[in-house]
Amino acid sequence: MNNAATLTPLPTPLPHSPLVALVGNPNCGKTALFNRLTGARQKVANFAGVTVERKIGRYIGSSGRIWQILDLPGTYSINANTPDEQITQSVITGQHPSEPLPDALVCVVDATNLRRGLRIALELKQLKLPMVLAVNMMDVATKRHIHIDLAALSATLGMPVVDTVAVRAHGEANLVAALEQLPLAAEKHPPAQLLPTSVMELQDEVNAILKQCVVNQHSASPWTDKIDRVVLHPILGTALFLLLMFLVFQAVFSWAAGPMDLIKNGMEQLGNLVQDTMSEGMLRELISKGIIGGSGAVLVFLPQIVILFFFILTLEDSGYLPRAAFLLDRLMGSVGLSGRAFIPLLSSFACAIPGIMSTRTIQNPRDRLTTIMIAPLMTCSARLPVYALIIAAFIPDQTVLGILNLQGVVLFILYMAGILSAMAVAWVLKPRNKTHHALMLELPDYRWPNLHNLMLGLWERIRIFVTRVGTIILALMVLLWFLSSFPGAPEHADHPAIYYSIAGLLGRGLEVLFAPIGFNWQICIALVPGMAAREVAVAALGTVYALSQHGDNLAQTLQPLIAQSWSLPTALSLLAWYVFAPQCIATLSVVRRETNSWRYPLIMVSYLFGLAYLASFLTYRIALLF
């Protein structure tokens, strides 16, 4: 035996990177299996030209072969009725213009619902591509004493069949082993024709297979029915829903306080460090005030976003969110929305961007569009700093009606104003002819949320948010800083330097337009960078009022200053403005991407701007009367 023999032999043929597409029903744990295979090595984007999410990741097999895994959208069939199905069908038949034909397919089925899952497996089999059937959630099936004869199933279907447990570490091992065994063709053969199938015939075939290969197939989840008796109960269920929502918002505001202070102090210290170590000059001001101060003012909301998404993802993973959609369907239906709209709208309380992206689960295009249009009316966390600043400055911290805090009441009113106007806008957009939109909402069995999936989901949100702070917001703060610093003030100036700068000029120009709703030129300047991200308005006001503090500290020193220089009607008017404020370029660009047209972002800007102006005008004029 020589030395060379102890080395791992090179795999033959040379490892290329085969593309494997995952296909399967919604709620079969397909995405969890994808996460298990690819970990954090995934890229999430859209399929070209449509708003169907495209997730691709890599897996390195034991032989060193790099597998590319494509997670196709969950579908009930491959008949190309819905956008999701069209994508799935065109990819697996090699007809998609920009996606290559997969080298192999993995059909993922829920072990407790083979009755539905095997239909799609039989449809896929027609293609004659290399294929593995992954019988997922095998742990749940075992607990319910459902016995599946995998060998018999494999023999009947004529393809490798493996059991997987996507929620358990190494639960994907059998699938990986089966993939390595697949006879992959060196050159791809076009798949066989996909013939139209009769759902009834397919189901007959499936039922015959199940009779042979599965024992105790009708065993149902023991607690799903029991939990649903409470959760879907008209009174108990509604009470539970309200309680849950209350807890979520309570947690968002109270749990986040500690980490928010930590970020705030950290950024302040970083700013001070820069102030102390750098020599005085333009660059120091730019870095400490523009960059660190500006991004710190926004980064401070990260804890709230993480907490809100922690709840949303947990509720989603456990199966509760579709139940909430069930409870709200009738109410939302009265303004022409689907109960499904609840999930995107709830996300929009953190940020409208992920909210708008999750409208993809709404099948009806019209319902989806309405949901997108009203999503910015949900009070996103970016509006909180603006609300917090103005409320602290103008609303006395006193108790009303014995138990309620007046500041809290005002904040609640602002949130409600957003929700109620969203309902009103949806009602206006509701088609006047009598249309019925299908709900077809699956209520999956309850299951324990999986920590691994939860962490991956949270990580994705954090990444999106921090990238946003690091790019758009940062660039804007730098730009604003330049615009407010140049040109400098003339000698013997009566006003602060910013008055003479480009930003000052702009603000004074805008004041003509905004004077009727009570905004002064300082507010007008802050509105401009607030276009990029609403929360920047607070940092911008700080810059405008020429303060020397950093980061979130701005809000505290700014507060007495605006309390002196603004009238109460002006403050209330600005609050009303921010209920509607269309100012978020990132949201508008997501709307453009999701609707594939400039039309809807333009409509959105105009209607939100109109409502904001109207609301502020009324608020200001009425407040002036008192």
Added chain:
Amino acid sequence: MTTKTAPRNAVSLDQLKVGDGGFVGKISQMTSAALASMANFDPHLERRLMEIGFIPGEPLKVLHKGFFGGEPIAVRIGHSTFALRRFEAALISVIPHDE
């Protein structure tokens, strides 16, 4: 409501009460009058109902109904549970259990 293919006692799914069960009879075609009143009607609705599991012969049971107007309706079909609006349920005829 009687049709040629479904037995005499078939009722539409939206008529069932919570706890009632049976087998899917058939998925009806929309009547032209009903179609006319729905400009945005989804032409694939029948097929999609079948794809989520409402296939003739499959067992079903009404589990829950919404508080206001009995909508939506949660139905156990095969091994899955789906929520439908009333008009969707009205398309599905059910052969009730014999009891």
